[in-house]
Amino acid sequence: MYYNKSCKRLQSDYFNGGITLDDNNQTSQVVSTVLSLDKPEQINAKKVTRTLQKNWVVVEPTYASVCHADERYYSGKRRPEALAKKLPMALLHEGIGVVKQSQSSKFQVGQRVVIVPGIPGKDLHNANPATNSLPANYDNTGVFMSSGYDGIAQSAVVQPANELVAIPDNVPNELAILTEVSTIGYEASTRVKHILQKKDIKVGLFGDGPVGYMAAAVLHYIWHLDKEHLVVFGGMPDRIEKIDFATTYLSDHYDFDQADADFDLIFEATGGNFSSTAINEAIKVLKPLGSIVLMGVSENLVPIDTRDVLEKGLTLYGTSRSVATDFQVVLKAISESEAYQQTLKKLLPDQVYAVHDAADLMTAFQEIIARNDWHKAIIEFHWH
Numbered sequence: 001m002y003y004n005k006s007c008k009r010l011q012s013d014y015f016n017g018g019i020t021l022d023d024n025n026q027t028s029q030v031v032s033t034v035l036s037l038d039k040p041e042q043i044n045a046k047k048v049t050r051t052l053q054k055n056w057v058v059v060e061p062t063y064a065s066v067c068h069a070d071e072r073y074y075s076g077k078r079r080p081e082a083l084a085k086k087l088p089m090a091l092l093h094e095g096i097g098v099v100k101q102s103q104s105s106k107f108q109v110g111q112r113v114v115i116v117p118g119i120p121g122k123d124l125h126n127a128n129p130a131t132n133s134l135p136a137n138y139d140n141t142g143v144f145m146s147s148g149y150d151g152i153a154q155s156a157v158v159q160p161a162n163e164l165v166a167i168p169d170n171v172p173n174e175l176a177i178l179t180e181v182s183t184i185g186y187e188a189s190t191r192v193k194h195i196l197q198k199k200d201i202k203v204g205l206f207g208d209g210p211v212g213y214m215a216a217a218v219l220h221y222i223w224h225l226d227k228e229h230l231v232v233f234g235g236m237p238d239r240i241e242k243i244d245f246a247t248t249y250l251s252d253h254y255d256f257d258q259a260d261a262d263f264d265l266i267f268e269a270t271g272g273n274f275s276s277t278a279i280n281e282a283i284k285v286l287k288p289l290g291s292i293v294l295m296g297v298s299e300n301l302v303p304i305d306t307r308d309v310l311e312k313g314l315t316l317y318g319t320s321r322s323v324a325t326d327f328q329v330v331l332k333a334i335s336e337s338e339a340y341q342q343t344l345k346k347l348l349p350d351q352v353y354a355v356h357d358a359a360d361l362m363t364a365f366q367e368i369i370a371r372n373d374w375h376k377a378i379i380e381f382h383w384h
């Protein structure tokens, strides 16, 4: 990491392990080595100078996990318009790091933090007070890392303190990495908390990928739904057998036409081509006035049986991404429950990808995409 030599050093409370501060507004310059996806399958390292402002923090990423969204960008599986609009950028938005410099009283140098990838407009522009009352994940004045804004694949993430969450001491790095994906499920659950707070409800979840698995874990460990009240429908026997805290079925072996329509609420976390099947099966087994929360991402339009949505008076919720408060709730729950930690551990791979430079990251992406493993792919950064 390099700092702007022309700045004057100040011995003040802001001086926190090597910050160089501007005379007037206490900003400093930080040079980040950005592993930039310039076009599909082409990552190049470049130095980018960023400004560390008041209430912002410099974080050196240590670990990141790879999202399907990153894989789609890397392999060029997004629409050409989307690629043209979002590249070049550093990939990765699920990760953790160590504080290297802090212009915030909330964080000290050396602290481990989870990076919150969604930065609301008010924090991005240091606006005070907030002018927009929409939550950041539904407010288009903000940015999202690795979606048109540099992600975690860089040596120095310069981030508003509000978009960092301290990792409790008893949460190891490898579990803290899983926070971001877990918050996707938690955010989805907050949209229907009025239903989840009721007694004796029956909740279903479609999807046995990491997003579905972690969302199911949220419903069990945070909302305390047990096997009697939580049913997970999946496509692969070896995946659903890992879900020992809920009742599970293979979708293919479940007769949705004959089954009782007794679900109050169903989460769809399949995405892609499976979305349509899952949503239509959900529509069949929901009670009248039931609800569906849509979590799965699809590049194409998804045909659904609107006739039965109308007849049953169903409600569909859309949910996207998550905000810093979701991270706080999830990290606290992980730190307080050994069983929750054991459940998340099942997602960890046997080995991680060590990344020193752009070439390593390209090799990692090629292998990750080729392997298509259920476990989360994890990257360990070596910046020095």
Ligand SMILES: [Zn+2]
Residues within 6 Å of the ligand: 067, 068, 069, 093, 094
């Ligand atoms: Zn993701």
